[in-house]
Amino acid sequence: MKTLAATLAAAALLAAAATAPARAQDDGALVSFEVMKPDVALRLAQGALERCRDEGAQIAVAVVDRFGVLQVVLRDRYAGAHTPETARRKAWTAVSFRNDTLALAEVAKPGGEAYGANFIEDALMLGGGVPVEAAGSIVGGVGVSGAPGGALDDACARAGIEAVMDDLAF
Template identity: 50%
Template sequence: MNKTLIALTLAAASTLAANAQAESATWTQKILTPETALKAAEAAKAECVKRGWQVAVAVTDPSGLPLVMLRDRYSGWHTVAAAEGKARTAASWRESTSSVAERVNKPGSAEQAIKNLPGVVMIGGGMPIDAAGQMVGAIGVSGAPGGANDDLCAKAGLDAIEGDLAF
């Protein structure tokens, strides 16, 4: 009887160990819904329109893949690519493109080569979207006069969804 109890205990332990190993081999990630992404994009675009700026706004998932793209009727074709690139860059570095650009553009920076990577956009306007300490997406704005103004509009997009992301 004692041997049976030991065998059952060992079997249970090995099952628990296998489950623990399987759990550590995977992870769960929260991602913005397309509806929340659209709400952020619309708020960012509205802020820029209010200021008279014609822009494009992209919102991506945490990997930098687009969820939403909005463009003013008069914003140039280049603003679409730049907005997507800013959001993708913010998602990849998990920080604002203004912060990344400041660091990368310093003379003698060891990171200067990243400016030449395809799709990287090193100017303000890209910001990660965080919720409860986890990045759930990113936003990129392009077309306002200067990166600081693109940042201003991107921040308006983040502010619009802040309450939706409290979990």
């Protein structure tokens, strides 16, 4: 029972930390936000796919909006059947926790301060998920799955972001 309480406490702390910046800007009845247009999300996914191809990796890449809703999924011809869903979950985790999943994987290891986050539905603490930011705000997330290791998944996700960085600068 003590482990369950610790798990829930860690999850609550992560959730509170993720929403803290939003509360600081709560000065009206309405909110506004930016999200990527579908064509930008597609080019981001294509950039990630190309980078992994250049590295000899067959992957799937998913792009979600700032709320974690799926915008694009691309799966290379030899990528495993599990890779589209894994990529989606990595992208969702990156926007939900407002951090890249390579860093989250470190703090979510057994005994780590955020180990309990592993038990949140859809959260996937494996490298390859990266939030997409523009003008200091998260506008989406990208997840890559299928490369030999989370570090290469992460590098491919970041290459996808780099491919659309000029579009995101506003």
